[in-house]
Amino acid sequence: MDNTKKLLEVMRRLRKPDGGCPWDLEQNFATIAPYTIEEAYEVADAISRDNIGDLRDELGDLLFQVVFHAQMAAEAGYFDFETVAGGIAEKMIRRHPHVFGSAEERDTGKVDGSWEAIKELERSDGEDGSALAGVAKALPALKRAQKLGKRASRVGFDWTDRHGVRAKIQEELGELEGAVGKRNVANIEEEFGDLLFAVVNLARHLDVDPEHALSSANGKFERRFRDMEATITAEGRRIKDFSPETLDKEWRAAKRRVG
Secondary structure (H helix, E strand, O other), X not given: OOHHHHHHHHHHHHXXXXXXXXXXXXXXXXXXXXXXXXXXXXXXXXXXXXXXXXXXXXXXXXXXXHHHHHHHHHHOOOOOHHHHHHHHHHHHHHHOHHHHOOHHHHHHOOOOOHHXXXXXXXXXXXXOOOOOOOOOOOOOHHHHHHHHHHHHHXXXXXXXXXXXXXXXXXXXXXXXXXXXXHOOHHHHHHHHHHHHHHXXXXXXXXXXXXXXXXXXXXXXXXXXXXXXXXXXXXXXXXXXXXXXXXXXXXXXXXXXXXX
């Protein structure tokens, strides 16, 4: 038995009503979805740490999630793992005519924009004809904002340059300040969301990945804060006893030490 068949058989046994695992039998698409997302993040984490052993293991965990969903779908008569595998294979063939297409398409080679054009054609075959169709609601908000702005831009709904986006950010900052002045909690949250959305669009105009940029900023902040914290602790002092002015000096010193 090859490993793929072995894994599928393990999943079938786990979901077998007579003799299966009680926990696995209780699950459904909705209850398993958070684990699927978690495993995808753990794959990304292994890559960021450049740990190939962990990457192998985490890819296995992620594959198991696919198999789990496919098994539940098969039990309900929707589709099975083979259908999933066949569907993605056909999709990749369709989206790479420069590799799998006619002799003429292969000779032409990869055409800029062809990938997105093919995806647009695929979306047009669906029930939702919107330019925003297919932008998953379960995406992290930052990534979803990036994709929504990009999709709208493709049909001409966009600022002409980054200066227009910067003006929008200033406008949203003003509206946020107005909401804060009125102490309207719901309006403050709404205006803050509008500000974040505008900032994400500035990132798009600057060709910056906002998710990666924020992740880098998180790492930089943590590195500097931990250094400052360790320095203060090593001197037998407590960070919470410092004044804001003194902490600012310590922060600047940490920046010089760790960058």
